[in-house]
Amino acid sequence: MIINSVQRDIVLRQGTSGLRSKSYKEKNEQNMYDRGYSAEYCGSFTGKSKPAATFLDKILSSNWFGKFSEYSYKHNISTSSLIALVLAGIMRPATIMSLPGKKDKEDKIYASGHAMASGIIGFIVSTAITSPFDESIKKVFDKNSKFTRGKFKAINEKIAELNIKKEAGTITKEAKKELKSLIRKRDALNTFVKNIPDWLIGIPRAMLTIALIPPILKYVFGLEKKKKKPESQQIQEQPKMNFITKDIFKNIKGGVQ
Amino acid sequence: MALSPLNYNNYNNYNNNRQTFNGKGLDKAEKLMSQSGSQTSGLFAPLEKQYDKFTDAIADKFTSRFVNFGPLTWLSEKLKNTNNLLQHCLTVGAVLTSGLYMQRTYTNKDLDEDRRNTLVVNQGLTLILSTIGAYALDKYIKSWWENVTARFAGHLLNDQDFYTKFKNQKDAIIAENKKLKAQKAELKPLPDLEKLITKHSYFKSLSEENATSLINKTKGMGLLRTMIVFGFVYRYFVPVVVTKPANKLCDMYLQKKKEQNTQKA
Known part of the structure; x- marks a missing residue:
């Protein structure tokens, strides 16, 4: 048989009928029986469970997580308030609303709105106020900063000097200890400087939150807390014993006079 | 033009015309992307300059x-x-904010004196207990979180075995320390993750800027743990789980006190 070019092409490029394609089972046999979990490790998130570990790896290897962790290092207060926003603004209202009890539904809605409003205000205020400070801290703590002065400048210079000695391998044991101590002191300073603004804005932020919650609840969430009536007004009026004045009782005579 | 079988194949066979990916354009694309990322748009440039x-x-x-x-x-x-500096900072912040709420409760004229005092004590005790709980939870998950950080560092260092090596080393020392503890001998220090990262060949190959960014990312993980734990305790667990039972206990105490007072009268 003469093989023409079309037939030749079929034979070479598309395979022969003798090479049958693999079935789904054959192709996926390995994966079908390895679903990533076992009775031994099911359900844990400790890294032993394969699906959990894969999920964790997916998050950890993602670009956004790397950026988020760097952001957490640079902006402590803003990240704290972002976490608070997720917890107080989403998880807390969801939990409050899913709790049983129909009687206090209005209270639950109010509590949820309150939590959401405080989470949102906390995040906006914290981020807006502390972001410029965080940027300035970065500029001061930068290796080649032009904003260092006084004792802090001396610490930086000493660290740089000891680091050069360390890299050259001429550092003594005592100098190594001193370097470690100075780096720790600078790190502690960094943590304080990043977090002290939160102490300073903590009280005004809480006051602002308290003041802004009612209008936010009213205009954003359409909620308005009704003032509870005082107990005296809540007590239902007792039915008066006015039957004595009726004619039938007036005619009854007797008793001690 | 009449197509011979050979020509027919040349025209229709997609293999002859398909596009190939040789990666030559990648460098150019990366360059362009990095340029566009570093350059600010004309619209925001004056604002960014001012900022x-x-x-x-x-x-x-x-x-x-x-x-x-x-x-x-x-x-x-x-x-x-101290290894708990951020924890102390978050606690101070919580004490200040809770202090303000306690002060407002204490000066609230709509509440009677007994109720005011009990509520203030209630808020104070809740703050103390939740702070202890936050420190304990933070300490409890510290070792597990360090393993997660090692996993994260492994991804950053493009080294799949980094996490396994770190964990094996750590587990071996923990097991050894258990024996040493029984013998009342001096314990071995656990492996220092930051040191292992800075000694890694990939880390050494990075530019100064990228190396600092990598270290900041791993340091950020440690801070994230504390922020999540303290945020969870103060902003979720306490308001949802603790506040209601604490208020009920407070009401029960006040009711009991009221009954005792009426009995005395």
């Missing part, structure tokens, strides 16, 4: 002076060896 000037002024007039502030440098010197 930069503003933060320069804060750095010059405030932050550079603040880092030299006597009590602050003294405190840093005293607390430089």
Whole structure:
């Protein structure tokens, strides 16, 4: 048989009928029986469970997580308030609303709105106020900063000097200890400087939150807390014993006079 | 034109015309992307310039002076060896905010004196217990979180075995320390993750900027743990789980006190 070019092409490029394609089972046999979990490790998130570990790896290897962790290092207060926003603004209202009890539904809605409003205000205020400070801290703590002065400048210079000695391998044991101590002191300073603004804005932020919650609840969430009536007004009026004045009782005579 | 079978194949066979991916354009694309990322758009450039000037002024007039502030440098010197500095900072923040709420409760004229006092004590006790709980939870998950950080570092270092090596090393020392503890001998220090990262060949190959960014990312993980734990306790667990039973206990106490007073009268 003469093989023409079309037939030749079929034979070479598309395979022969003798090479049958693999079935789904054959192709996926390995994966079908390895679903990533076992009775031994099911359900844990400790890294032993394969699906959990894969999920964790997916998050950890993602670009956004790397950026988020760097952001957490640079902006402590803003990240704290972002976490608070997720917890107080989403998880807390969801939990409050899913709790049983129909009687206090209005209270639950109010509590949820309150939590959401405080989470949102906390995040906006914290981020807006502390972001410029965080940027300035970065500029001061930068290796080649032009904003260092006084004792802090001396610490930086000493660290740089000891680091050069360390890299050259001429550092003594005592100098190594001193370097470690100075780096720790600078790190502690960094943590304080990043977090002290939160102490300073903590009280005004809480006051602002308290003041802004009612209008936010009213205009954003359409909620308005009704003032509870005082107990005296809540007590239902007792039915008066006015039957004595009726004619039938007036005619009854007797008793001690 | 009449197509011979050979020509027919040449025209229709997609293999002849398909596009190949040789990666030559990648370098150009990367260059363009990095350029566009570093350049600010014309619209925001003046705003960013102003913001930069503003933060320069804060750095010059405030932050550079603040880092030299006597009590602050003294405190840093005293607390430089503590591993819980961020935890202490978050606690101070919580104490200040809760203190404000306690003060407002104490001066609330709509509540009677007994109720005011009990509520203030209730808020104070809740704060103390939740702070202890936050420290305990933070400590409890510290080792597990360190393993997660090692996993994260492995991804950053493009080294799939980094996590396994770190964990094996750590587990071996923990097991050894258990034996040493029984013998009342000196315990071995656990592997230092930051040191292992900085000694890694991939880390050494990075530029200074990228190396700093990588270290900041792993340091950020440690901070994230504390922020999540303290945020969870203060902003979720306490308001949802603790507040209601605490208020009920408070009501029960007040009711009991009221009954005792009426009995006396």
